[in-house]
Amino acid sequence: MERGGDVAEMKEWCRSIPKIELHAHLNGCIRDSTLLELAKVLGEKGIINFADVEHVIRKCGRSLSECFQLFDLFHILATDHGTISRITKEVVEDFAADEVVYLELRTTPKNNETKGMTKRSYMKAVIDGLRSVDALNVLFSNSSERTENISRSTQNNYANCMERKTIYIRLLLSIDRRETTIAAMETVCLALEMREFGVVGIDLSGNPIVGEWNTFLPALKYAKEQGLSVTLHCGEVSNKKEIQEMLDFVPERIGHACFLDKDDWEKARVLHIPVEICLTSNLRTERLSTIDLHHFANLHKGNHPLVLCTDDTGLFSTTLSNEYYLAAATFGLDQKDVLRLATNAIEFVFGGSEVKKALRGIFGDSARKLAEVFPSWKSLGGEDVKLQIKSLR
Numbered sequence: 001m002e003r004g005g006d007v008a009e010m011k012e013w014c015r016s017i018p019k020i021e022l023h024a025h026l027n028g029c030i031r032d033s034t035l036l037e038l039a040k041v042l043g044e045k046g047i048i049n050f051a052d053v054e055h056v057i058r059k060c061g062r063s064l065s066e067c068f069q070l071f072d073l074f075h076i077l078a079t080d081h082g083t084i085s086r087i088t089k090e091v092v093e094d095f096a097a098d099e100v101v102y103l104e105l106r107t108t109p110k111n112n113e114t115k116g117m118t119k120r121s122y123m124k125a126v127i128d129g130l131r132s133v134d135a136l137n138v139l140f141s142n143s144s145e146r147t148e149n150i151s152r153s154t155q156n157n158y159a160n161c162m163e164r165k166t167i168y169i170r171l172l173l174s175i176d177r178r179e180t181t182i183a184a185m186e187t188v189c190l191a192l193e194m195r196e197f198g199v200v201g202i203d204l205s206g207n208p209i210v211g212e213w214n215t216f217l218p219a220l221k222y223a224k225e226q227g228l229s230v231t232l233h234c235g236e237v238s239n240k241k242e243i244q245e246m247l248d249f250v251p252e253r254i255g256h257a258c259f260l261d262k263d264d265w266e267k268a269r270v271l272h273i274p275v276e277i278c279l280t281s282n283l284r285t286e287r288l289s290t291i292d293l294h295h296f297a298n299l300h301k302g303n304h305p306l307v308l309c310t311d312d313t314g315l316f317s318t319t320l321s322n323e324y325y326l327a328a329a330t331f332g333l334d335q336k337d338v339l340r341l342a343t344n345a346i347e348f349v350f351g352g353s354e355v356k357k358a359l360r361g362i363f364g365d366s367a368r369k370l371a372e373v374f375p376s377w378k379s380l381g382g383e384d385v386k387l388q389i390k391s392l393r
């Protein structure tokens with residue numbers, strides 16, 4: 001990929017192919033323009049100093065601890081129900097514009113007494129946001145034939161549905177590492193209650209140097225027993241004991257995994273635990289000095305199950321296409337490798353067998369369209385990938 005034309009073609013390829021996003025935090029994906037608009041309003045009300053906030057939002061490249069300071073600011077900016085719905089709508093639109101066909105969106109349900117917000121009403125605002133998307137067909141529950149679980153546009157305008165893009169959404173409720181065992185359990189109970197609205201699992205996230213694994217374990221165990229899928233932010237900082245305990249829990253996926261040692265990787269391999277890889281996030285938060293040292297290289301070479309993800313598109317000014325392009329440019333992947341990676345992600349979704357079947361259909365259809373758009377399809381190995389998709393059925 002040295003010549004300019006090749007770079008442009010690879011970027012276009014990464015943009016055009018259908019993609020699956022499995023690690024995206026709602027409040028980390030807020031558009032900068034929306035954040036600035038919200039900050040301006042709060043600045044006018046004298047609640048914050050807009051000039052300070054503008055500087056923080058526009059800053060490029062932050063340490064991990066600065067990111068968590070910024071999240072605290074996001075939580076001040078986005079605390080009312082209407083704003084949560086708006087953000088959800090915009091985030092879904094942005095992922096769909098990047099050809100994401102399945103999005104597992106995670107968010108931490110929040111209590112905020114002054115706004116009359118409970119964890120339940122926060123999640124209702126998220127669902128309202130999904131329902132309010134009018135330019136897309138948004139399918140956010142397994143029982144998608146039930147009209148209340150389809151976005152308004154999908155219900156109202158059935159004739160136009162065929163022309164619109166469709167995006168599948170599933171939700172993961174995050175437990176923040178600052179929370180208590182009781183608060184974590186509340187989130188799991190809420191997730192169970194909200195299964196019919198597309199909630200499929202639980203995530204453990206938040207500042208990795210805060211909190212103890214044993215605080216969250218009872219709630220995570222309960223989630224698992226009740227059939228929810230669990231993914232953990234694991235090894236975002238060096239913490240051998242916690243990494244071992246997390247792997248022994250056998251989560252269905254882990255995120256980041258920057259500080260696993262040889263034994264940990266052997267365990268993850270034996271247990272077939274897929275890894276959510278967030279290249280830009282890890283680079284920006286200085287989990288490694290240069291991108292070519294990222295563990296993606298070894299995992300990819302060793303065929304370890306993995307999926308490329310964004311983590312926080314807003315915070316890190318990235319897109320899923322950009323993450324695929326970055327992987328291709330850094331690790332020498334060709335278009336066939338990139339499409340393979342994107343296709344393999346189907347296997348790791350928490351959405352269940354019906355969704356996987358639908359996604360295989362979408363990837364198969366898109367393979368046919370890509371063959372028309374990219375004349376070099378055959379030499380790119382596109383036909384092989386088509387066979388791969390077929391064999392997954």
Ligand SMILES: CNc1ncnc2c1ncn2[C@@H]1O[C@H](COP(=O)(O)O)[C@@H](O)[C@H]1O
Pocket residue numbers: 025026027028067071072106107108109174176205206207208233236281285311312
């Ligand atoms: C940089 N890597 C990361 N590591 C750990 N947790 C992260 C994260 N990026 C985001 N979050 C978690 O997601 C919350 C924001 O979205 P929600 O308010 O839940 O929608 C953050 O407050 C943090 O708890």
Ligand SMILES: [Zn+2]
Pocket residue numbers: 023025205233255311
């Ligand atoms: Zn994350």
